[in-house]
Amino acid sequence: MELIAKGAEAEIYLVDWFGLKAVLKWRKPKMYRDPNLDYHIRRRRTINEVRNMYIAYSLGLRVPDVYFFDPGEAKILMEYVEGKNLRDLLNEGNYSYLREVGVYVGRMHKAGLIHGDLAPTNIILTGGQLCFIDFGLGEQRMGWTRKTAVLLARDINVLFRTLDLYGEKAEELKALFWSGYREEVGGRAAAVERELLRIRASGRYVERKTE
CATH class of the missing domain: 1.10.510.10 (Transferase(Phosphotransferase) domain 1)
Known part of the structure; x- marks a missing residue:
């Protein structure tokens, strides 16, 4: 697992997913927030992002394929888009x-x-x-x-x-x-x-x- 980008909200890793090059987006816990509030914020934002991608896809836009996502862990595993x-x-x-x-x-x-x-x-x-x-x-x-x-x-x-x-x-x-x-x-x-x-x-x- 290789860290390729780090933002204020999430870290992006390059990973191998059963032989496929993939991206793992992980919203890690924020220590400065109340743990319960932090969990709900990260969970909601993860669900929201996947929902937005689905809506865009349904409109005919090309978006990364989502292989797996875990709202509780605030993780999204998706296609690595080359180009x-x-x-x-x-x-x-x-x-x-x-x-x-x-x-x-x-x-x-x-x-x-x-x-x-x-x-x-x-x-x-x-x-x-x-x-x-x-x-x-x-x-x-x-x-x-x-x-x-x-x-x-x-x-x-x-x-x-x-x-x-x-x-x-x-x-x-x-x-x-x-x-x-x-x-x-x-x-x-x-x-x-x-x-x-x-x-x-x-x-x-x-x-x-x-x-």
Whole structure:
């Protein structure tokens, strides 16, 4: 078992699962929390992540296969997805995938599923298909309200903060994303775009204020 990533919430290990290369995501106990509360938090987040992956899969998205999960131990054993992540693709000049990302994110959002961490490193091209990983911060929203539009905009903003780093290409890259997103979401995409503009304008104000 090899530790390959360690975050605030979980540790990720590369393991062998009956001859298959697999990933073990383990939400270890937090010593600073009450043990009973800690157990319920880790259990709930583990169930939530697997549920989010299932919903995404049912919508036609490629996600890692889940081999086994244990809510009590807060462990998920899943497929190790090999390929290039979206950051690598963008750095190589493969921008066209952003339109497909927009379609898939739009499909999730239309169904009320918020990914929670749309960093380019959580989108992997494997076998000619984009695979979305790490749904640990995701959630589901029922109904369409302004609050929902704000949460969807925040989801997209995680990706756009990375796209900002591409200088003069940034707006072109965002336009590719929006073309796919609008196709999938339809007229409601405009409300998400408005909220994203407000979020980003507020962020720029804060940045200027702290300079």
